[in-house]
Amino acid sequence: MSDMGTTVHDKNSAITRKPWLMRLGIGLFAVGMVAVVVVFLLFAAGYSELPIWLSAFAGIVSPLGLALGLIALVREHRQA
Numbered sequence: 001m002s003d004m005g006t007t008v009h010d011k012n013s014a015i016t017r018k019p020w021l022m023r024l025g026i027g028l029f030a031v032g033m034v035a036v037v038v039v040f041l042l043f044a045a046g047y048s049e050l051p052i053w054l055s056a057f058a059g060i061v062s063p064l065g066l067a068l069g070l071i072a073l074v075r076e077h078r079q080a
Contacts, residue, residue: 019076025069032062 018026035058042050 022072025065028061029065
């Protein structure tokens with residue numbers, strides 16, 4: 001008879017959470033992309049004088065989120 005209850009746990013098969021820096025980067029990038037879409041939609045609707053804070057938010061937050069995500073990815077790769 002074989003023992004069906006015995007399992008081998010592999011380090012790679014365990015579900016791990018994303019590091020907080022990666023989650024922050026993904027969140028900032030998503031919010032920045034929403035701001036970019038809002039800017040494009042408002043411009044397409046005929047609004048030519050958009051608030052400067054909206055344009056700055058769209059132009060700064062999405063690249064910042066991308067950079068944080070890439071930094072987290074490099075840090076995770078170096079730890080492995």
